[in-house]
Amino acid sequence: MACAAGTALVLGGIYAHAEAASPRTAPVSSTSTAATASVSSVVDAANAFLATLSTDQKSKVLLGLTKANATAWSNLPCGSSCRVGIQFSTLSSTQLAAAKAVVQAATGTGSGTGYDQVSQILAADDVLGQSSGGYGSGNYYLAFLGTPSTSGTWQLHFGGHHLAVNLTYADGQLEGTTPYFVGVEPSSWTSNGTTYAPLKGMRDGMLAMLGGLSSTQLTQAKLSQSFSDVLLGPGKDGAFPTTKQGLAVSQLTSAQRQLVLAAVAPWVKVADDTTAASLLATYESELDQTYISYSGNSTLTAQGDYVRIDGPGVWVEFVCQNGVIYRNQIHYHTVYRDHTRDYGGEFSF
Numbered sequence: 001m002a003c004a005a006g007t008a009l010v011l012g013g014i015y016a017h018a019e020a021a022s023p024r025t026a027p028v029s030s031t032s033t034a035a036t037a038s039v040s041s042v043v044d045a046a047n048a049f050l051a052t053l054s055t056d057q058k059s060k061v062l063l064g065l066t067k068a069n070a071t072a073w074s075n076l077p078c079g080s081s082c083r084v085g086i087q088f089s090t091l092s093s094t095q096l097a098a099a100k101a102v103v104q105a106a107t108g109t110g111s112g113t114g115y116d117q118v119s120q121i122l123a124a125d126d127v128l129g130q131s132s133g134g135y136g137s138g139n140y141y142l143a144f145l146g147t148p149s150t151s152g153t154w155q156l157h158f159g160g161h162h163l164a165v166n167l168t169y170a171d172g173q174l175e176g177t178t179p180y181f182v183g184v185e186p187s188s189w190t191s192n193g194t195t196y197a198p199l200k201g202m203r204d205g206m207l208a209m210l211g212g213l214s215s216t217q218l219t220q221a222k223l224s225q226s227f228s229d230v231l232l233g234p235g236k237d238g239a240f241p242t243t244k245q246g247l248a249v250s251q252l253t254s255a256q257r258q259l260v261l262a263a264v265a266p267w268v269k270v271a272d273d274t275t276a277a278s279l280l281a282t283y284e285s286e287l288d289q290t291y292i293s294y295s296g297n298s299t300l301t302a303q304g305d306y307v308r309i310d311g312p313g314v315w316v317e318f319v320c321q322n323g324v325i326y327r328n329q330i331h332y333h334t335v336y337r338d339h340t341r342d343y344g345g346e347f348s349f
Helices: 033-050 055-061 093-106 114-129 200-211 215-221 254-268 273-285
Strands: 141-145 153-160 163-170 173-176 180-184 189-191 194-196 291-295 306-310 314-322 330-338
Touching (some): 033 055, 033 093, 033 273, 093 141, 114 180, 114 194, 200 306, 254 273, 254 314, 254 330
Antiparallel strands (some): 153 163, 163 173, 180 330, 306 314, 314 330
């Protein structure tokens, strides 16, 4: 994988292989003490959660790291028919707190990103559940694909409607932070005097990136296709377009390039803070090979408004859709993938 000389990369050696195990390549950088400590805290939280479960419950959580299990995620409220793991609604209050502690240990600490954003997505589903059946934070599933460890390979697999978190660990390092699907409906709401808008930072970053372009650059970035959803959602593993489209970031000014990097950041921050910083450094080193594009309007206010960032590694999409339950509002779908690091590079597609 590409990285600038001297870039401290937390991710371990990335490679693609079929389901049968093959020898792991050496890490591309020295092990980060901070990253190792972060993984250790995730493993500790996972073991604490497992200790609260019965034998039958553990059988739902501890599953094999297979392609079928890893790719069993969706943005739909389809419950266990499209997901693996244990359902939150079946847990006691103690077990639920322990389960959430695992996700919290694994994700970033920023406001509006990482665990804060994950929590708000679950809260948004509770808002939907007040208006329509089949929604709610109880309809989320957690699984460990492989045994949580600082020496083996395993994945933290968590999600439900409008959320899929897939964090893959190997030998005490976080090897993959994608796919990360995140959406929201309603896009904002107020509860007890506080207004929540879980994807505001993502939308604002994309708006700032597009707003920083000249009229000529916007013309170059505009795609001829129209989009009703993200291209690389569930079931689209490995389906990256063969040709990059839009405006080359290499043509942008330094200030415009920083807006591109800032637009990527909210998705990358799903991971722990150390890994997120390292990945952003890698994506920054790849900006000259990165393209930005959009379709519809650059204001991200109407059905079909769409924006994409596509680099050697990073792939981020953001699309506006008409509301399903809140029909007077636009709601958002987004996905963050990585050309080489999806599922930690553990599978070929």
